[in-house]
Amino acid sequence: MSDNIVQMDHIQKSYDGVANILEDVSFTVNRGEFIVIRGASGSGKSTLLNVLGLLDAFDSGYYKLNDFSIESDKFNRYSDLRSKLLGFVFQSYHLIDSLSITDNILLPFIYSDEYITSEIIERMNMILESFDLIESKDKKTALLSGGEKQRVAIARAIIKSPPLVIADEPTGNLDNENTDVVIGYLKNLTKKSTSVIMVTHDTGLLKYSDRNYLLYEGRLV
Template structure:
């Protein structure tokens, strides 16, 4: 398997007033194609900074980050933006769907920023993405007509629509109850089994066990890396859980 993400001696400093905060103090990390990596750590450990850099939202102070064979450390802001548009999919804790906008229009959004995709293709791809997250019957629903889990699935569909090389999820289950969390994790596992690479930030160890590999950050360095042995199958987990009756 080829190395999709390669991080070499990466450092990131923030300047808050006159104080320099060393958020990342030399990180080496590799994610190969088809992996499902969970990044863990306490708050302030540098995991979010790491995800921002992997997501091309931020640039390292020192060191190299090679994504899909391209060193992004030297790219301009605009190049980063079009890189994010073509190579990456984001899923956020707070979904970040556009309010009063249908699921379909929300999912189409990333393709609006890609002038190579025409409106007919855009629609087809958005419909396919919504189908792959099981929301074909909700395409004209607006966020306030959807449950939290459904909203997050729309967000996942949005992250899939541009066919990214990697999906980055930042505490994607943070706002959801346990059952819905496992539903979302089941979806991620399903996508992963179809070959999608997933990098997932979480602080819940149970959720992290759904991944294939865990990377634990502490104080700006990698504390521990481990391949998940008895990996949780979220689908089976759901089956064993009592169905809530409202």
């Protein structure tokens, strides 16, 4: 197993085949690193995260994820890889508000048709405890504050212990206090050698990163 979880070399992507949104993206992410990516609105940050997260294809270049070479034309066959290696956190939480906290956290197992074992329930309870959600675990997420919702979303992202968590503006809807709490939990993941790639507009969050990049004219600088 190599030290890096992500290696990208000269990744190019366009949506229309004409103008490249990603022009030449090259970078690596080591295990346990907290990487922050900034960039103007429309610069391609979500596009890059979608490619990293095997949610969208790229046109050319080389992408290795956890020692596995990703072939862009096969990206829609990578659902197993996605479910084992990646956790996603989004600005708008993407929870099912009519379900309880625990049912939301267990969704990845339901989607992938995997059994929910007693070990998984134990792990979930440990996460709920450390995220200060154990008391409200049976509440529907509709009733939660933004900060609580994002904690549930992070819990769901890490329930399968993925080596990489991808977060697109996870604090975009949160006040300062909840931002600090959520970043604290993301930062803690990296101590257990999970890598985190986070996109944010908030330059105040750069101090938490091990390395940060600006996405500018289709390149990470």
